[in-house]
Amino acid sequence: MKTEVQQNGIYVTPTAEFCDDKFSELKIEMMDEVLQKYGHLTANQLVAKTHKEGTLWYNAAKEHELLEPFTQHECNNSDYQTALSLALALCTAETYRESLDIKQTANILKASDNV
Structure with a gap:
């Protein structure tokens, strides 16, 4: 993947062709729906949508006391998982x-x- 900063945000683009050999038709349809719904958003817009209060990400970050380090840009990932x-x-x-x-x-x- 390649990231590119543009005026209205950061965009992530693939560096190789997508190969659907390992995905079922159902999974391909689901990915198409996700792309149709969210594909126009920038990385920053996706982060804002998935990290808002009440989301799985927010709840896990809060539970593990990572909200402040994330919002202060002290770190941008962790090894914690959520179901x-x-x-x-x-x-x-x-x-x-x-x-x-x-x-x-x-x-x-x-x-x-x-x-």
Whole structure:
């Protein structure tokens, strides 16, 4: 990826062609929807949208006492992770966790086939 500073923000552009071989049609459709909805935004606009109060990022940064270091530009990343399922409705979160379990099991089975 390449970042470029323009008058109205920072833009991130790919440096290689996108290869969709490893993605299902559903994932491609989802990425297309995300690009359609947010693709026109700058990096700064995306950060403002995803880091506002009440978001997963904000809550995790607050929980780990990173809000001030981030806002003061003392650091711009951390090793802390947050679960996407926290942003989902309870029934959707359960379905999401089940699909992650299935994927993990499939990966284990695939790896054992290669041993």
